[in-house]
Amino acid sequence: MSHNTSDAIDPQGAAHITYFDQKNESLALASRDGSGWNFSTVDDDGDTGLFSSLVIDPDGRFHISYLKRTSNSPGVVKYATRASGDAVWEIRSVDTVTKLTFGFIGARNITDVASWPYIWK
Numbered sequence: 387m388s389h390n391t392s393d394a395i396d397p398q399g400a401a402h403i404t405y406f407d408q409k410n411e412s413l414a415l416a417s418r419d420g421s422g423w424n425f426s427t428v429d430d431d432g433d434t435g436l437f438s439s440l441v442i443d444p445d446g447r448f449h450i451s452y453l454k455r456t457s458n459s460p461g462v463v464k465y466a467t468r469a470s471g472d473a474v475w476e477i478r479s480v481d482t483v484t485k486l487t488f489g490f491i492g493a494r495n496i497t498d499v500a501s502w503p504y505i506w507k
Contacts, residue, residue: 392440396470404428404438404450413438413452428466428475446470460484
């Protein structure tokens with residue numbers, strides 16, 4: 387099962403979707419090309435990939451913010467980026483968030499890469 391999705395279209399018109407892969411507890415990426423969908427893992431460091439937000443900039447660089455759950459309440463907001471054509475993701479922890487409520491409403495809006503103006507500089 388997968389959920390917590392975000393989607394974007396790259397400069398070449400290809401669709402991409404990030405999602406929390408519940409079975410593997412990881413952040414995954416599905417990318418569509420001429421032959422169909424390709425699936426890959428972005429980050430598999432524990433219970434990570436919740437509430438992802440995906441943006442692809444005009445140069446084709448991927449920017450993803452998401453949450454790594456560290457217990458029933460706190461989590462770590464993470465950021466992953468990769469240039470178009472690169473195989474390796476650059477991943478860093480941004481901050482720790484406490485007093486989250488997981489569930490239907492709780493943490494759903496805590497990551498939003500589009501509101502991070504410093505990545506566009």
